[in-house]
Amino acid sequence: MPHLRSAAFTLLLPAGSATDPDGQSGAAQLVNGMVYRGAGERDARALSNALDDLGVQRGGGVGVEYTTHSGALLADDLEAALALYADIARRPLLPEAELDAERALALQAIQSLNDNPTQRLFVELAKVYFPGPFGRSTLGEVDELQRIDHAALQADHAARYQPGGGVLTVAGGVEPERVREIAERLFGDWQGSPPPTPQPQARTEPHYQHLQQATNQTQIAVAYPSLTLDDPDYYHERLALNVLSGGMASRLFTEVRTKRGLVYSVFAGPRLYKGLGLVLSYAGTQPERAQECIDVLLGELRRVSEGVTEDELARARTGLLAALVMQGESTGARASAMASDLFLIGRPRSLDEIRGAVDAITLDSLNRYLRQHPAHDFAVLTLGPAPVEITSNV
Amino acid sequence: MPHLRSAAFTLLLPAGSATDPDGQSGAAQLVNGMVYRGAGERDARALSNALDDLGVQRGGGVGVEYTTHSGALLADDLEAALALYADIARRPLLPEAELDAERALALQAIQSLNDNPTQRLFVELAKVYFPGPFGRSTLGEVDELQRIDHAALQADHAARYQPGGGVLTVAGGVEPERVREIAERLFGDWQGSPPPTPQPQARTEPHYQHLQQATNQTQIAVAYPSLTLDDPDYYHERLALNVLSGGMASRLFTEVRTKRGLVYSVFAGPRLYKGLGLVLSYAGTQPERAQECIDVLLGELRRVSEGVTEDELARARTGLLAALVMQGESTGARASAMASDLFLIGRPRSLDEIRGAVDAITLDSLNRYLRQHPAHDFAVLTLGPAPVEITSNV
Incomplete structure (x- = not known):
């Protein structure tokens, strides 16, 4: 630069x-x-x-x-x-x-x-x-x-x-x-190795837990298994997450926030570890609408497996690539992203490599991937004055 | 760019x-x-x-x-x-x-x-x-x-x-x-004017108020009068604030955080309106140390009027100018800063103009300014399980 x-x-x-x-x-x-x-x-x-x-x-x-x-x-x-x-x-x-x-x-x-x-x-x-x-x-x-x-x-x-x-x-x-x-x-002369970090062991079945706290809003978090950064299907998953939670037109923003006014902020995004990836999703809402909120949120997380539209894919791609250009112009974002890549997969991904991988994904390949890999095994945690009901098919 | x-x-x-x-x-x-x-x-x-x-x-x-x-x-x-x-x-x-x-x-x-x-x-x-x-x-x-x-x-x-x-x-x-x-x-063809914004009217005497809330930490905020962006002494005030709350070596970070471990975060910074400027300061601490925290915080805010050292001025200047270079490389920060300048003083300050004004300030001129303009009329608000005592000379 x-x-x-x-x-x-x-x-x-x-x-x-x-x-x-x-x-x-x-x-x-x-x-x-x-x-x-x-x-x-x-x-x-x-x-x-x-x-x-x-x-x-x-x-x-x-x-x-x-x-x-x-x-x-x-x-x-x-x-x-x-x-x-x-x-x-x-x-x-x-x-x-x-x-x-x-x-x-x-x-x-x-x-x-x-x-x-x-x-x-x-x-x-x-x-x-x-x-x-x-x-x-x-x-x-x-x-x-x-x-x-x-x-x-x-x-x-x-x-x-x-x-x-x-x-x-x-x-x-x-x-x-x-x-x-x-x-x-x-x-250059620094030598030695720290004790190895254990492999992450995630819960492998659906789970719901509630934390009682006298808050004004009910806080909702969801975690579920996803892909590692070096998985060949990683960018399929990444684009699908942008359909869910990219810009204003994304599904969570539209369904949870804009249409129903359920939350001030809602998102779903990737969380990457070495050897394990997951999706984290969040919504905070008024207690009397928490049940509606969790139903809509989990519904949208599940519904992605039914496929996305051509327009949705185009917007998700544009959003990712525009963000990539901006990351490439920020020294802090670039240094941080390279460090994370080097830690996770042993090499920094170039911006061109990411662009190429994102551009290579077609609507057919994305929807085929999504059909075969529905979101599953939701771990749900709520925090607030009262728990919610989680429908059985999590 | x-x-x-x-x-x-x-x-x-x-x-x-x-x-x-x-x-x-x-x-x-x-x-x-x-x-x-x-x-x-x-x-x-x-x-x-x-x-x-x-x-x-x-x-x-x-x-x-x-x-x-x-x-x-x-x-x-x-x-x-x-x-x-x-x-x-x-x-x-x-x-x-x-x-x-x-x-x-x-x-x-x-x-x-x-x-x-x-x-x-x-x-x-x-x-x-x-x-x-x-x-x-x-x-x-x-x-x-x-x-x-x-x-x-x-x-x-x-x-x-x-x-x-x-x-x-x-x-x-x-x-x-x-x-x-x-x-x-x-x-270009858009015409019309909104109703005028009234002049800000600030409290002009010291004040203390406590909000009772069953929080784990006591939250402390202080506001006091400062200068507008177009005041000829503005950069004196700005550099003094960087001595108080710039980097790791700044007085608040050192005295409130590093030495005493009173707070996880503490700061003081300018808040600019058209026709009025103030300083906002914040600290959050455990209730049993809230009294010590407010005493140290207000003590440091007052003590600046006794003058700063040559080293402190040099560090404050370096910090401001480095931040300025980084702002100049970020499209978002630059667009936002220009908009704020245009609103407040009718023109965007160029980076060179700011650099020149900051470089022109000497230790003598800064300390003379500070002696003549001690921080005064603190408005203090605390929020937490119990109030603190404010010493009389606020």
């Missing part, structure tokens, strides 16, 4: 909540905060100053499979910024005196969940859908966070902040050759 | 909650939804299809002073998209049969406020800070929304969707000359 003056980077390390040590749920979150409290020759204050001296806009965070440390800044300052991030990842001070302040932040984030029903819904949905380590909250659990001492923190950083399976991506106004030189110098 | 394949536009019309007709709070919100339910020769379905056929990613919404309709898409499709938006703004069908569904959406948005304490806090803070029309919720009020009938909706659209004071901006891969031609053809 030689016309740009900015650059963005993503450093992805396979240290997510799924590999938090047993009994230490929230460990990745704690490490993610502590590595910014001094690194290399800089204490916490000096490191913060150094990052701000470069105008780095920080991003990233802890996920289930990995932690990302990302940033955006002027391209001319990329080398200096990556030198700081090499310290942050490889040589953090992890000062014992600051552990309690960092822990207090992590506990606050958990505490605020009850004030954010939509966020809580998705934390709880993961627990419902993934009975094992993939169901753990990336925020951690209060009692386990309180148990992590300084020695455990150091041990966890040493074990999991390892380059094996990690990824560094850069997008923006810097020559690729220059980026390779910088990365080689800063990370 | 000739190297880009995408384009973004913002159509700003001075129809905000401050000019909602008396007794019809929420009218701008209702009109904003209804104009997408068919326009020109297209009914609701056909209009949604047409927007999605172009892959338009919609944005915008209702503010206090204006409504924006914005979008991002492929530059080649800009003309077709703006033709649709000319219909949406000038020739909406406003179908009576769909008014109740749209009203239901507006009511849901209000209902969800109680499930989103942070959002509710800022809605209520506006009511505290602006006793008049500027204090109205952009979401409207339940009883007043229920009172708006179809005739009132049509009358409101006719009165307020007028070009006087409105703005259309475009950024991206389209020649300016071409944009002017398109805009002239689609909007």
Whole structure:
């Protein structure tokens, strides 16, 4: 992207909540905060100053499979910024005196969940859908966070902040050759591998659960099995999801929102892990209309298997390709997408590759795929003042 | 931005909650939804299809002073998209049969406020800070929304969707000359002016109010007077705010978050109206530490008047200028910033102009300004299980 003056980077390390040590749920979150409290020759204050001296806009965070440390800044300052991030990842001070302040932040984030029903819904949905380590909250659990001492923190950083399976991506106004030189110098001698992330084990039967909370709205989440990014049929599934939940004319927007006024926001989208893909869908509605809302929502999720129209396919394709062009013009979006691709399938998909795959799908091939692969095994979670009824054919 | 394949536009019309007709709070919100339910020769379905056929990613919404309709898409499709938006703004069908569904959406948005304490806090803070029309919720009020009938909706659209004071901006891969031609053809013959927006009247004395709600966290908001965008001292104030709340090394992040672990997020930033500017600050913390949190927060807001250091000024400047470069590379951010500038001061500030103004500020001039203009007249609102004490010298 030689016309740009900015650059963005993503450093992805396979240290997510799924590999938090047993009994230490929230460990990745704690490490993610502590590595910014001094690194290399800089204490916490000096490191913060150094990052701000470069105008780095920080991003990233802890996920289930990995932690990302990302940033955006002027391209001319990329080398200096990556030198700081090499310290942050490889040589953090992890000062014992600051552990309690960092822990207090992590506990606050958990505490605020009850004030954010939509966020809580998705934390709880993961627990419902993934009975094992993939169901753990990336925020951690209060009692386990309180148990992590300084020695455990150091041990966890040493074990999991390892380059094996990690990824560094850069997008923006810097020559690729220059980026390779910088990365080689800063990370080239880094060796070692973190403990392997277990395979995600998802629930394989329909399920419904309700969480009682005195909210004003009933929150509805649905998860069901879908495809991995490297599945040959992935773009069939992706286009079908855009028919369901792309723009204003998409089925969920039209049926749940526009026609019936049931929800202010509704969506369905892909959630990709290494070796497993699923669809997440959401709607939030007034309690007295929650039953109608879940009936319409599940009805639409099921109905896609009956096929889509030529116009719907054309709109889904246009929406995906337009979004792709915009992603290609944003340094942050591009660095992040490349990192995710590299983690999931070992290589970044080029924009041309995605365009080609999307263009190759015909109405016949899409509808044949959908007929053979109806949405199934819905895991439904509601949160609110009262449960709903789920019809038997989920 | 000739190297880009995408384009973004913002159509700003001075129809905000401050000019909602008396007794019809929420009218701008209702009109904003209804104009997408068919326009020109297209009914609701056909209009949604047409927007999605172009892959338009919609944005915008209702503010206090204006409504924006914005979008991002492929530059080649800009003309077709703006033709649709000319219909949406000038020739909406406003179908009576769909008014109740749209009203239901507006009511849901209000209902969800109680499930989103942070959002509710800022809605209520506006009511505290602006006793008049500027204090109205952009979401409207339940009883007043229920009172708006179809005739009132049509009358409101006719009165307020007028070009006087409105703005259309475009950024991206389209020649300016071409944009002017398109805009002239689609909007050139549009004439008329909406009712004038009243001058904002802010509270002029310190104030504290508490909203009782059984939340897990205590939410804290502070508002206090600041400068308008066209004030000669505006960039002094802007840089001082970046010292307070720019990056990781900023004072609020350091004192409230990093050192004490009081909050997961804390910020202070400018809020600009035509003829009035203020600072909004926020922190959310556990109830038992709310007193400490508000003491530290207000202490830092006050302490800026004692001056900043040379290093702090350098970091604040770097942060602002880096953010400016990134804004200049994003079509959406650029179109939106130009629209806001045109509304507030009648012309878009160029990136060079902002850079020049920021570079011209010296440590001496900044500290002289800050000494003479201490933060004052804090309006503080808390929401949570218990109030705090505000020390007398607010």
